[in-house]
Amino acid sequence: MKMQLQRMTLTTTVVLSIILVSISHPIVAQEDNRAIEFPNIPGYLTLKCDLHMHTVLSDGSVWPNIRVQEALRDGLDAISITDHIEYQPHLDDIPHLDRNRSFQLARQAAEGQDLIVINGAEITRAMPPGHANAIFLEDANKLNQDDVMEVFKEAKRQGAFVFWNHPHWTAQQKNGVATLTEMHLELLSSGLLSGIEIFNESTFSEEALDIAHKHNLALLGNSDIHGLIDWQFEVPDGGHRPVTLVFAKEKSEAALKEAFEQRRTAVWFDNTLVGNAEFLIPLVENSLEISRLGEAMVQTLMIKNSSDSDYIFENLSEYTLHNQASVFVVKSHETTKIQVKTLEILPSFQLQFKVLNAISAPGVHPEISIIVE
Ligand SMILES: [Zn+2]
């Protein structure tokens, strides 16, 4: 009797699922086109995060729930709304005293969704130290105090992860060159600053990448969106927001924090990947699926790229190509044919490509190798 009941429940569930899938599928398919996709790498999930954004509760133009909806459309795994602590230009229209309010509203809006919302805030000061985001905060209100060193210490007391925002922002650094000051060195040596934005909204900083390498900082790239993601990054025309890719042991806030503390991050902006080779190489390799068509001295291969990034490869293999120049593009979500002149029919051979639109250290592009069998 019990068994029968279970079977009936199972059947009902299956039927219900089929109905639900057929109802919801058209909507899901439409959303899928814009969701940002990157494969996981061995041992870690690749979580797509935007950890710098604003709402009407500081100087943004939208309510926190819109930030959540944009993130869901982009298939993000985690966001942090980082409204300014010290800059509240809409206070006359939207009076509020609580600096945790945008987080609370965003978390409510994300309820029941597969999106992690992290409490964050932007410490907004003149240079030095400029602007910094504190994420994984317990209480953003406690950062609302005069002495800036005390603010960073309070963030640390709360167990927050703090990163330097747009160190190359020309409003605060006229020549656009990210430069460490005495105060930054003090923050770094006290363990009060642990990451740096190498990309912010639409600008990249080689110098920030250099600082990150010299001081072992996590790399971040974020939208710093104030208006709408779709308009700013021209998403309907194929654009995408910058994201911080975080290589985490699981999809949870604690795992994200652990990954930041261990500096397991990379940045994707404007079809460019930046991060340590130990993460970028498996990320690119896992994006590709190679199939061999027949066996010939001019060997045809099909390369399927399942990631959201096009890859620009420079051929470093010992063989030349028959249908491509030494630099060619393997487009995102497409299959690209290459023909390799192996001179004899080989049971297996190795290809070596430099990934020109990836940067693993200042001035360095990572190299991937592929065994064809
Ligand atoms: Zn800022």
Ligand SMILES: [Zn+2]
């Ligand atoms: Zn900002």
